[in-house]
Amino acid sequence: METAxxxxxxxxxAEAAETLVNPAVRSWREQGGKVVGYFCSYMPEEVITAxxxxxxxxxxxxxTGTELADAYLSSINCSFTRHxxxxxxxxxYDFIDGAxxxxxxxHVRRIYDNWKRKVNTPFVHIMSLPKKTDEPQVEWYxxxxxxxxxxxxxxxxxxxxDERLWEAIRLHNETRRLQRQLYxxxxxxxxxxxxxxxxxxxVAGTAMPKERYNQLxxxxxxxxxxxxxxxxxxxxxxxxxxxLDDPAFIEVIExxxxxVVTDSLxxxxxxxxxxxDEGASDPLTALAQYYVAxxxxxxxxxxxxxxxxxxxxxxxxxxxxxxxxxxxxxxxDQWAVEHYMLAKEFKxxxxxxxxxxxxxxLGGIGQMRTRIQAxxxxxxx
Amino acid sequence: xxxxxxxxxxxxxDVLDVMVKAFTQSPTADDKLSAGLAEVEIEHHNEIIRxxxxxxxxxxxxFACAPEIYAAMDLPWYSFLSLxxxxxxxxTLKDDIDASKRLxxxxxxTILRVSGYYIEEDLVxxxxxxxxxxxxxxGTTVLHQLIASNENWCxxxxxxxxxxxWEDERSMNYYAGELKRMxxxxxxxxxxKLDMGRFREVIEESNxxxxxxxxxxxxxxxVPCPHGYGLGLQASGVAQSNLVGDPRGTAWFRDLVADAEKxxxxxxxxVPNERIxxxxxxxVSLDLSFDLFPWLEEEWGAVVVMDMxxxxxxxxxxxxxxESMFQGLAKRALCDMPMIRQARGVAxxxxxxxxxxxxxxxxxxxxxxxxxxxxxxSANIGMMRETCRELGVPFLHIGxxxxxxxxxxxxxxxxxxxxxxxxxxxx
Numbered sequence: 001m002e003t004a005x006x007x008x009x010x011x012x013x014a015e016a017a018e019t020l021v022n023p024a025v026r027s028w029r030e031q032g033g034k035v036v037g038y039f040c041s042y043m044p045e046e047v048i049t050a051x052x053x054x055x056x057x058x059x060x061x062x063x064t065g066t067e068l069a070d071a072y073l074s075s076i077n078c079s080f081t082r083h084x085x086x087x088x089x090x091x092x093y094d095f096i097d098g099a100x101x102x103x104x105x106x107h108v109r110r111i112y113d114n115w116k117r118k119v120n121t122p123f124v125h126i127m128s129l130p131k132k133t134d135e136p137q138v139e140w141y142x143x144x145x146x147x148x149x150x151x152x153x154x155x156x157x158x159x160x161x162d163e164r165l166w167e168a169i170r171l172h173n174e175t176r177r178l179q180r181q182l183y184x185x186x187x188x189x190x191x192x193x194x195x196x197x198x199x200x201x202x203v204a205g206t207a208m209p210k211e212r213y214n215q216l217x218x219x220x221x222x223x224x225x226x227x228x229x230x231x232x233x234x235x236x237x238x239x240x241x242x243x244l245d246d247p248a249f250i251e252v253i254e255x256x257x258x259x260v261v262t263d264s265l266x267x268x269x270x271x272x273x274x275x276x277d278e279g280a281s282d283p284l285t286a287l288a289q290y291y292v293a294x295x296x297x298x299x300x301x302x303x304x305x306x307x308x309x310x311x312x313x314x315x316x317x318x319x320x321x322x323x324x325x326x327x328x329x330x331x332x333d334q335w336a337v338e339h340y341m342l343a344k345e346f347k348x349x350x351x352x353x354x355x356x357x358x359x360x361x362l363g364g365i366g367q368m369r370t371r372i373q374a375x376x377x378x379x380x381x
Numbered sequence: 382x383x384x385x386x387x388x389x390x391x392x393x394x395d396v397l398d399v400m401v402k403a404f405t406q407s408p409t410a411d412d413k414l415s416a417g418l419a420e421v422e423i424e425h426h427n428e429i430i431r432x433x434x435x436x437x438x439x440x441x442x443x444f445a446c447a448p449e450i451y452a453a454m455d456l457p458w459y460s461f462l463s464l465x466x467x468x469x470x471x472x473t474l475k476d477d478i479d480a481s482k483r484l485x486x487x488x489x490x491t492i493l494r495v496s497g498y499y500i501e502e503d504l505v506x507x508x509x510x511x512x513x514x515x516x517x518x519x520g521t522t523v524l525h526q527l528i529a530s531n532e533n534w535c536x537x538x539x540x541x542x543x544x545x546x547w548e549d550e551r552s553m554n555y556y557a558g559e560l561k562r563m564x565x566x567x568x569x570x571x572x573x574k575l576d577m578g579r580f581r582e583v584i585e586e587s588n589x590x591x592x593x594x595x596x597x598x599x600x601x602x603x604v605p606c607p608h609g610y611g612l613g614l615q616a617s618g619v620a621q622s623n624l625v626g627d628p629r630g631t632a633w634f635r636d637l638v639a640d641a642e643k644x645x646x647x648x649x650x651x652v653p654n655e656r657i658x659x660x661x662x663x664x665v666s667l668d669l670s671f672d673l674f675p676w677l678e679e680e681w682g683a684v685v686v687m688d689m690x691x692x693x694x695x696x697x698x699x700x701x702x703x704e705s706m707f708q709g710l711a712k713r714a715l716c717d718m719p720m721i722r723q724a725r726g727v728a729x730x731x732x733x734x735x736x737x738x739x740x741x742x743x744x745x746x747x748x749x750x751x752x753x754x755x756x757x758x759s760a761n762i763g764m765m766r767e768t769c770r771e772l773g774v775p776f777l778h779i780g781x782x783x784x785x786x787x788x789x790x791x792x793x794x795x796x797x798x799x800x801x802x803x804x805x806x807x808x
Binding site: 072073074075076077078081103105106107109110111112113114119126128129130131132136137142143166169297299300302303305307331332333334336337338340341357 | 484485486488489491493497513515516518519520522523524525526527529530539541543544545547551552555559560562570646714727728729753756757759760761762763764780
């Protein structure tokens with residue numbers, strides 16, 4: 001589904017989402033800036049920003065194979081990790097000066113072990129991410145952030161002061177506020193931006209300097225806010241799942257007449273629905289509180305399922321969602337069970353739920369189209 | 382408690398009964414040891430069934446949640462993790478596996494998937510309280526979330542200790558704090574109290590078991606290896622499950638050591654002509670104990686000298702203070718418990734175990750079965766292969782399901798072994 005809006009900002013966001021080293025990253029590098037890659041949205045980007053570096057969320061955009069990684073990982077490891085590690089082995093991540101992992105899932109945490117042995121990234125670091133969201137876990141993760149901060153300071157010879165952390169928090173909160181404004185527009189009956197375009201905007205936010213990104217996003221919001229978008233859709237959809245950084249996946253859904261109006265994705269609402277508390281007394285405590293307890297969680301976090309289900313319920317109500325598409329990378333245990341639970345949860349409430357297993361690189365489009373068509377036929381307005 | 386909720390447990394008890402009869406008829410001492418252990422399991426099952434029927438407190442817990450605490454609180458506990466394991470003896474397991482695929486798909490670990498199916502189908506007793514486990518894998522965490530959210534279990538109070546990724550002092554302090562919170566939780570919800578004197582007794586008894594376990598594993602270094610594939614897992618079961626801190630478990634270990642010592646003195650091995658000493662780096666599943674492991678011994682003279690659950694660093698716990706006991710339990714639960722110790726943290730834990738086991742047990746080849754549920758471990762295959770190469774021992778990665786032979790058939794597995802042994806000049 002195409003919207004009428006084709007602004008320059010949108011094109012720049014789309015380019016950032018479609019490529020690994022986008023012009024903004026290139027420009028940053030040319031000016032002597034350092035880039036620190038990170039896996040997973042539980043990584044506190046603000047610490048990297050406070051160090052004066054560009055946080056860059058690791059993806060495997062543009063990957064064409066897993067031929068080198070397959071010697072180290074097995075066929076039961078998810079295709080995201082295999083493609084991403086393959087790109088590391090091929091030298092396509094030579095533009096990063098460091099990489100940081102939280103111990104998120106069984107697949108991603110093992111890329112760290114392989115990466116540090118096989119890829120020449122000068123700085124690698126892994127953080128012990130709790131699996132619960134209570135106070136002791138917030139304190140634990142704060143200490144992990146102290147360790148990250150000290151490791152960055154030691155390796156790169158920089159100082160990360162509280163003042164710089166607060167500046168970074170304010171900057172990243174501004175990004176989140178702008179992104180939420182974008183999502184507000186998607187609540188309309190005729191949203192001025194498609195789901196695929198919105199995902200490109202969100203992905204770009206993890207791959208550009210925040211100042212530049214915020215400036216572009218403000219411009220985009222000014223441009224599209226007064227506009228009416230497409231009202232000719234068959235159903236309003238919410239997409240939910242693990243790592244999804246390819247707008248083309250949503251394009252396939254929208255080509256069938258479904259309009260993706262919101263999500264629970266780690267390239268979507270889960271990284272921006274809440275702000276870091278700018279009134280807290282200590283910036284690292286504020287960050288730990290946000291990343292462990294406050295932001296919408298994924299199934300990685302135990303004991304938070306009820307809050308996750310409520311979050312989805314709020315989304316359904318606020319965005320007038322007709323149905324949910326649950327996407328999952330094959331071999332992801334976390335989402336295998338979470339989708340089962342959520343589908344069961346929402347069945348009595350009459351919310352249709354389509355589970356789509358997929359590989360990281362878009363494929364099997366014919367089959368996917370058929371399933372989406374069938375799904376839309378059962379729910380269309 | 383409905384009959385439906387007890388039928389799996391009763392079925393498992395009956396399977397154990399069959400095992401006892403079979404082991405008792407065997408002439409070998411190691412089978413008699415297995416019979417003794419199965420008898421204790423039957424007794425334990427009966428206790429849980431009784432608690433469920435009479436409304437007495439009992440808890441559900443996965444393995445590796447510091448069961449020394451349950452023993453010290455005299456708190457009956459059970460885990461239905463064992464059901465798909467012993468279910469290998471039942472014709473219904475295949476149906477359960479198929480049914481579980483319809484709920485959760487194909488790629489979640491079979492043993493977790495079947496456990497989830499039992500919860501969803503209301504086939505296991507609902508306990509007074511539950512202790513969850515959030516490691517070593519993603520599947521374990523989400524299974525516990527599933528249990529906690531199930532309509533029949535959602536009112537069962539639950540606590541799960543949060544595992545740190547590291548093994549330093551800070552991590553042990555953190556996990557010891559989690560264990561103390563677990564004790565407070567159990568006291569609140571079961572009415573039982575943790576008496577420190579009794580806690581010390583249990584840990585001191587468990588220390589004796591660990592000392593004997595060290596002695597036993599030292600005997601397994603002998604060539605030929607005195608025992609085969611089954612006893613490592615059983616040793617782990619005694620020291621870290623239902624006989625933890627129980628003098629009967631200590632006696633079991635003494636008998637195990639005595640039998641192994643006798644065989645070593647007589648230079649008798651499990652296999653008369655031991656040709657290949659194998660490190661099976663995963664669970665020795667009951668299902669494979671009926672065909673693969675006997676076939677390896679008979680066809681190739683290949684003995685499982687060590688396996689993942691038979692090996693542990695055996696930390697003795699300092700019982701001089703309450704704090705030292707919690708610290709020791711934290712270390713034991715995180716760093717000693719098989720599978721947890723390797724899979725919970727960084728890959729170095731897998732690799733250092735390979736190095737130690739290969740050197741200490743004169744291993745000829747390392748086998749990573751590549752169980753379909755063990756995704757983090759299977760992301761180590763390159764590193765494990767390189768470690769083995771440095772050690773000069775061949776490495777085999779199979780790719781299988783330890784609990785479902787329809788994933789990779791037993792003939793395919795045997796074929797892989799035969800090709801591997803032949804290519805490597807083993808046997």
